[in-house]
Amino acid sequence: MADLNINIAGIQFKNPVTTASGCFGYGEEFKEFYDLSLLGGIFVKAVTGSNRDGNKYPRMAETPSGMLNSVGLQNKGIDHFCSHIYPLIKDFNTRVIVNVSGSTISEYVEVAARINELENIPAIELNISCPNVKHGGMAFGTVPETATEVTRAVRDVYKKVLMVKLSPNVTSITEIAKAVTNGGADVITLINTLLGMAIDAETQRPVIATVTGGLSGPAIKPVALRMVWQVYKAVNIPIVGLGGIMNATDAIEFMLAGASVIQVGTANFIDPMAAPKIIEGINEYLDRHNIASARDIIGALKVS
Amino acid sequence: MKKFVHDFIVAFNNRLNSRHFILELQSPLPLPEIFPGQFVQVLVHNSPATFLRRPFSIHFVDYAKNTLSLLVQVRGEGTRHMGMLKPGETLNLVYPLGNFFSIPSSGKVLLVGGGAGVAPLMFMGDYLNRKNIRPDFLIGFRSADEVSQIDEYSKYGRVFLSTDDGSMGEKGFLTQHSVFSQSSFPYDHMYCCGPDAMMHAVAKLAAAKGSACEVSLENFMACGYGVCLCCITQTDKGNERVCVEGPVFDAARLRW
Numbered sequence: 001m002a003d004l005n006i007n008i009a010g011i012q013f014k015n016p017v018t019t020a021s022g023c024f025g026y027g028e029e030f031k032e033f034y035d036l037s038l039l040g041g042i043f044v045k046a047v048t049g050s051n052r053d054g055n056k057y058p059r060m061a062e063t064p065s066g067m068l069n070s071v072g073l074q075n076k077g078i079d080h081f082c083s084h085i086y087p088l089i090k091d092f093n094t095r096v097i098v099n100v101s102g103s104t105i106s107e108y109v110e111v112a113a114r115i116n117e118l119e120n121i122p123a124i125e126l127n128i129s130c131p132n133v134k135h136g137g138m139a140f141g142t143v144p145e146t147a148t149e150v151t152r153a154v155r156d157v158y159k160k161v162l163m164v165k166l167s168p169n170v171t172s173i174t175e176i177a178k179a180v181t182n183g184g185a186d187v188i189t190l191i192n193t194l195l196g197m198a199i200d201a202e203t204q205r206p207v208i209a210t211v212t213g214g215l216s217g218p219a220i221k222p223v224a225l226r227m228v229w230q231v232y233k234a235v236n237i238p239i240v241g242l243g244g245i246m247n248a249t250d251a252i253e254f255m256l257a258g259a260s261v262i263q264v265g266t267a268n269f270i271d272p273m274a275a276p277k278i279i280e281g282i283n284e285y286l287d288r289h290n291i292a293s294a295r296d297i298i299g300a301l302k303v304s
Numbered sequence: 305m306k307k308f309v310h311d312f313i314v315a316f317n318n319r320l321n322s323r324h325f326i327l328e329l330q331s332p333l334p335l336p337e338i339f340p341g342q343f344v345q346v347l348v349h350n351s352p353a354t355f356l357r358r359p360f361s362i363h364f365v366d367y368a369k370n371t372l373s374l375l376v377q378v379r380g381e382g383t384r385h386m387g388m389l390k391p392g393e394t395l396n397l398v399y400p401l402g403n404f405f406s407i408p409s410s411g412k413v414l415l416v417g418g419g420a421g422v423a424p425l426m427f428m429g430d431y432l433n434r435k436n437i438r439p440d441f442l443i444g445f446r447s448a449d450e451v452s453q454i455d456e457y458s459k460y461g462r463v464f465l466s467t468d469d470g471s472m473g474e475k476g477f478l479t480q481h482s483v484f485s486q487s488s489f490p491y492d493h494m495y496c497c498g499p500d501a502m503m504h505a506v507a508k509l510a511a512a513k514g515s516a517c518e519v520s521l522e523n524f525m526a527c528g529y530g531v532c533l534c535c536i537t538q539t540d541k542g543n544e545r546v547c548v549e550g551p552v553f554d555a556a557r558l559r560w
């Protein structure tokens with residue numbers, strides 16, 4: 001049995017496998033399938049300043065080896081989160097990290113400041129990369145100056161571990177990674193979904209109501225791996241990697257490219273047992289390769 | 305309610321007509337209690353085009369044989385693949401998902417289904433009979449060559465039939481059936497499953513007749529267990545998840 005413990009920015013994860021925001025609700029639904037304490041951590045659904053109904057139906061299209069979504073950050077806002085959700089999740093025996101989104105810098109700051117007060121949340125993941133909202137979201141994550149600005153503004157009020165989740169919809173991911181590092185990020189999460197589109201040729205209409213949406217699943221894995229690798233070489237802060245991870249081999253690939261922790265996203269929709277299976281598979285891989293610790297494979301890609 | 309994910313073994317693949325078939329799937333584990341209106345998420349292997357699971361209403365549960373059946377209409381690559389499954393092959397399911405039809409304590413019941421939407425009504429008919437309620441069925445098909453299993457439905461109640469082309473039963477949409485033009489409408493409860501337009505029309509008729517009406521929605525969904533938030537429908541409580549708060553809704557609560 002290899003050592004699966006990972007420490008990033010002072011947070012101890014019992015293994016590198018966590019679940020991605022927007023793909024795991026608040027964990028409740030998965031209790032019916034397995035013991036959540038198996039997980040390294042849970043990144044819960046994005047929280048915004050006030051209630052958001054999200055986008056119109058249809059919000060989803062199946063695409064080759066992936067799916068397109070345009071949920072649009074549906075959630076009941078930070079007040080409801082603090083009063084109703086936090087009590088349900090605060091005693092999970094795993095790391096619970098909250099994804100934070102907003103339409104304005106002040107909204108991000110307001111939500112981050114509120115979560116700073118919640119004792120059992122060791123970190124937030126700043127979502128400057130949602131492609132499915134009209135204002136904010138990805139707009140903050142595609143221009144280096146605004147990425148620095150929003151990160152810095154949140155850094156000023158948020159005293160625990162600040163993770164920033166990047167959008168792949170940029171020309172240079174390393175520029176954005178450096179920008180949020182300069183803004184005070186402790187950890188970088190990447191990637192969010194790729195902006196995409198699906199058309200029904202028979203009806204000659206877009207498949208989802210918002211016309212464009214975020215592409216996830218194995219279709220985006222090569223892009224995600226490339227970006228994790230580039231960012232790993234460009235900055236000195238830890239990386240949480242995601243994008244199309246379906247099994248342990250995928251997870252290992254992300255760690256070799258430079259991710260310290262990985263997130264399982266869309267795979268949760270297809271196999272509710274995906275995350276625990278990945279933990280087992282990583283353990284089996286490390287034993288098979290006589291590697292003592294999961295830490296030893298982070299960024300261990302042999303390029304030459 | 306505890307949910308399960310595991311392989312089932314195909315016991316029978318019974319082709320009803322050119323577009324529909326019934327898969328009878330045997331569980332290697334004792335089936336948990338399942339209620340009419342609930343659904344399963346089916347994993348179709350081996351194709352990038354069938355990446356997500358597909359939701360299907362549970363058509364019938366046979367606890368003695370430890371099987372559940374799905375009534376499937378061939379629509380795309382996933383259902384085509386399912387149609388080719390042979391006895392002994394396996395199919396991975398997540399189940400039982402969603403809420404279920406309410407069981408009335410009194411009054412007369414009409415079960416209304418169109419096309420493959422009729423799927424959950426066989427199970428509902430059986431369930432109601434076990435509760436000593438004998439429902440009537442109103443079933444609509446495109447034409448006589450798609451009419452099937454009438455003898456099976458008849459075990460559980462009287463069957464009214466309509467076909468779009470009039471080749472069997474009454475001609476026209478099922479909402480035009482003479483059941484709805486009786487001077488005094490005898491049904492207190494209606495349960496409906498089928499295409500959205502049909503359910504709209506049935507819900508409207510039910511409201512006009514003063515009958516309670518539950519409809520089973522089949523919105524596009526990714527997960528089926530409440531986390532992706534893709535299958536929402538607007539209700540009097542805002543956006544609700546068809547996979548968890550539904551698929552069965554009181555039609556009067558929907559803003560569709």
